[in-house]
Amino acid sequence: MDLQALASRQQAYFDAGHTRPAAFRRAQLQKLTDALRAHEPALVRALAEDLGKSPSESYLSEVGMIYAEAREMQRHLGKWARPQRVPTPLANFPGKGRIYPEPYGRCLILAPWNYPALLSLQPLVGALAAGNCAVLKPSEYAPHTARVLEDILTQAFAPEYVAVVQGGPEVSQALCQHPFDLIFYTGGGQVGRKVMAAAAQHLTPVILELGGKSPCIVDQTADLALAARRIVWGKFLNAGQTCVAPDYLLVHQDVCQPLLERMRETIAAFYGPEPLQNPDYPKIISPRHFERLTGLLAGCRVLAGGKTDPDACKIAPTLLGDVDMDSPIMQEEIFGPLLPVLPYAGLDEAFAQVRSGPKPLAAYCFTRDRHTQQRFLHTLSFGGGCINDTVMHLASPALPFGGVGESGMGAYHGQASFEAFTHRKGVLKKGLWPDIPLRYPPYTKRKQDMIRKVMK
Template identity: 55%
Template sequence: MNNKAAELDIHELLTRHKLYYDSGRTRSIRDRLVLLARLREVLQSREAEIMAALRQDLNKSELESYSTEIGIVLEEIRHISRRLTRWARPRKVRTALTHIGSKGMIVPEPYGTVLIIAPWNYPFQLAISPLVGAIAAGNTVVLKPSELSPAVSDLLRRILAEVFPEDYVAVVEGGVEVSTELLRHKFDYIFFTGSVNVGRIVMEAAAKQLTPVTLELGGKSPCIVHKDADIALAARRIVFGKFTNAGQTCVAPDYLWVHRDVKEELLQEMGRAVRGFYGEDPISHPDYGRVVSRRHFDRLVMFLQDGQTVLGGRSDVETLKIEPTILDQVTWDMPVMKEEIFGPVFPVLEYEQLDEVIEGVRNHPKPLALYLFSQAESVQKHVIESLSFGGGTINDTLMHLATPYLPFGGVGDSGMGSYHGSESFKTFTHEKSVLIQTTRFDFPFRYPSSKNALRILKKLMK
């Protein structure tokens, strides 16, 4: 498809979406609930196909596919569906003394047509989860899956076509040129998940159209292990969080701060956990994930030259697999510490005083996630109050992402806006303020002809 044809097709698609939205067919709460139920039913019936596509694109196991992709989406649909009627109801608010006799209310309304640009690392969950929020809020959706996960992209197109008319939800496939063309058009809201660099491009394009955005980005998310942590438990949970999906997780621990008193013990326990999860030869393990592309693989292999390898370090270009690797003796001036790793390479820093960690994290952009392993409430409180981050977990990794009761999103360079649960509905909803003024009486002091207007207003508005 050439650029001119792409422009014409997208313009025509958006015209149809606007007509569909303006017809009012997305406004019925009952109809939204019916569609969400239908979507859940179809996803459950296609579970084996979804798992097969995830295996093809990223070598995800059935357990990983369900726990990190399918199950989270099904729970999100269930959670939102049970509460949608209440969330979508107009709600009354109090009125000021100056507005006696009037009624104030907030009316939730959809933005209109939403563009969702999804990434490749969790290509099913990070496409469907925001889509659920957008549909629950009453929008039409144009979904752009990643071209780096083609099996899931094709399946998303077929699944969503089974549930929604194309004028309601459309999947637009293609590479960077398609994303670029989409961003040239006027949407009512843009939801983007991906890298910081591409996030800047999306925000710049949105600014030209004055389109509101949510950016779910990333960054170097620290993991801190204090000397009072349960070391064996911490090791298992850190290895789980870091090496799930071969480290290709936006909220994966990016690097490790460990107290010097427990460093050697922790590294030994992490090695034991890796072997317990993936065997003595993780590259040949059938359920250990692969890197998404040769370009990403080559970039990660370069990081293996930094520091001192204390675990793993081997790679296989034929399968695009890199062993779970731990690097000791790293410094901030090494390439592995200068950008988000997004792979199974884990650099280690040690500390003696917790304030060293606080200062080190503060000297870099605010991370999307932070993890702390400590059993002391005073240490937990100090870290939470001292550092800014999108979200995190104490004494575990990743798990804050998996509950619909917590909003998920970044801060600063790691993103803006949030979603999951009620926040998904809020993200894709404009809260319209409405004042219904009384006609039973009028206040003459509001008008310029009133002699005592200023005196009365000063009494009412002090």
């Protein structure tokens, strides 16, 4: 594909003003929804081929959330796109201040492989709702899904409005060299740094949705049966290949063994006695990632699971002990179905362990104690999270989703998505009369005194 020609066509389409009217944006979101619905069976099959996801998991964690995001945008974009009047200080009398939300222009969306449909189309919904043109680069590691995404978007849109560009890392690098008006990247921090460096050549703003080691803290007051269900579900969803999955478990020493027992029971109840034989249990995306994960098992004591199947690229849900903060498995984001369990004696110790590393994308705390909940919220810095649950904060369009520090910058979902792809242009409209001479030279002592009073 001629990227320069595509860029010129999209720029011309945007400059012609086609994407500006709210009615047009709503219509395009409906087109996307209709095309997704028409290709939904093919998309579900593709997700099964790429990641081994069951139809239920595919709808719960990908397809259904795309529909919900599109509905949210259609419902509210008229209000969000309207100019907003703001207070005007006395120094600007007579005048009126307004904020005009306007689209950036041409946006590049670089999508990952772990939720290849959701993390391609959910940002795209925000870009279209805000009135932008877009280029989507799906992940080459999920090729079946990438092809269906191209079918969906080719059916719904002309390439001068929305285009899909396929290929490997070299294509992503080439795209980042072009002067887009905004780049939205989801993936790992190492590539995120490269994207940001490339964007800096054109001073292109970036939104980086990265990852990190997301902790889950369980204190001695927690409902252990509930915690076991929600931690096991959140951790082993998509075989642990979720950027906000609990990466390690910090459990008060008094409840560590009872919680482990309940988690073993929950794993068996969710996935059966032989999870590797369960057709609904997802696989690891590639042999390279499989080998990386099995390498992380070395030196850890298996508390549950631990079985692997290299032919099927599957690793059973696994709980690990004999782990400390210096263990190899604690030096990188796991991104797989391995969950280290670390006992702690006091909450200060648990918080100190979390704060010893980079700020995580997510954090979770299971406790009945309100004081502990407040300490968790105000002591730790993280992108977002839950109290007495895991992962589900992503399902609320009213909650912005994004990282902090090394876990990312910028946020999206719901109104935050609209704002992520929108420039807020501040404009002051002044009356022609009266033209108060106070601001003009020469500046006398009397003028200075009056300026101080006006600007108080």
